[in-house]
Amino acid sequence: MTDVSATAYPIDAVNRVKRRHDRGHYDHATVHALLDAAALCHVSYVIDGQPYCTPTLFWREGTRLYWHGSSASRMLRNLSKGEPACLTVTHLDSLVLARSGFNHSADYRSVMAFGHARLLEDPAEKHHALTMMVDRFFPGRTSRLRETTAQESKATAIIYMDIARASAKIRAKGVADDEEDYALPIYAERLPVHSIIGVPEPCPRLMSDVARSPDLAGYETGRALGDALTEAHARTYSLQR
């Protein structure tokens, strides 16, 4: 179990940021903030020497990460034994156009988290996870839904991974050219990229008297997805305490 009293993840050969080490961070606050601003991650695992990189929704609780899938999925059949895994989250913030090809870049914020992925089998823990799988995104929503059936619960495998090591890598400096290149008559810019919430599309088959529910209050059109996800995570986990 990860030392939950720690305020940073331990650093070793696996998670040390080697390339551009000045961009590396290992403290819980930085790592967790980048995780909680995301809905989507990519999980890497290995079967017979072949690496797989699978996109999935996920969430964090303390120093534990959770994701899910059908019990039939390739990933879960293998990870259930406690397989080494790497879960990565990346926020792309800009494309950076410099005065040389070499200095073209991107601003981004990413986290790589390492540990062993395991199947969650304890019934009480699984019940809690099935709730948080929804409520982490939409605070309090599960209490308003049709209850999960035993068959649905059985068909939903929950995977968890205690973060043994993690690193965050952040580039946030826009154009950074070689000093002598600034004198060249070449156009350069930082081109921001935003992940935003669009116009909600209510289900066409809604009962006539059903209004948009309060669990969605933070998801407003035009808002940064990361901000809404961060707020929802904070609300849900403060409601828990």
Next chain:
Amino acid sequence: MTDVSATAYPIDAVNRVKRRHDRGHYDHATVHALLDAAALCHVSYVIDGQPYCTPTLFWREGTRLYWHGSSASRMLRNLSKGEPACLTVTHLDSLVLARSGFNHSADYRSVMAFGHARLLEDPAEKHHALTMMVDRFFPGRTSRLRETTAQESKATAIIYMDIARASAKIRAKGVADDEEDYALPIYAERLPVHSIIGVPEPCPRLMSDVARSPDLAGYETGRALGDALTEAHARTYSLQR
């Protein structure tokens, strides 16, 4: 080498979409369109049994994928020998709020591409790749830049992977509840997520008479990033012919 006359990738145990196989696609047109609409991918590889999931910019040329990094990076030191890898691209299109926890989902379009990653060493091929690394995103831009130095070229490792197998997985149906659940007084919606281009930030140190260059014409504020990237890819590779 992948059979470039084929119109679809071969299917076997590695890339067959097992979970929700109705969402699987293997034809070049679908796979390539999803790749070309992205700047960012995640690459998985294995070192001493430990999987790594690394975010990076990438591009496609035919049935070959390219990405780059410093010669010093952990990934490249290992992949240069021809290591099994999986490169994944995911477009998150919505969060889907259903009437049951079980039917909560997301709309997405993803590609997993499998092959062996290798270091590009041929000087002429590397020169071409260093050009396309910029021009794939910004058509014709390299011709306007300060030339790449021999030292910069040496410091930039280019990795390539011929796609041996690939699968695309697409969910695009919004709310899909169990038939009997539509009669419940529960709010459900599809919450779209958009990745869009923000307001360009010209370098504050631009020479006074330098205007935004034509290679950036497709990158307009508010446009979907995927559309701009798709257009840039098509322009650059049609210019090539």
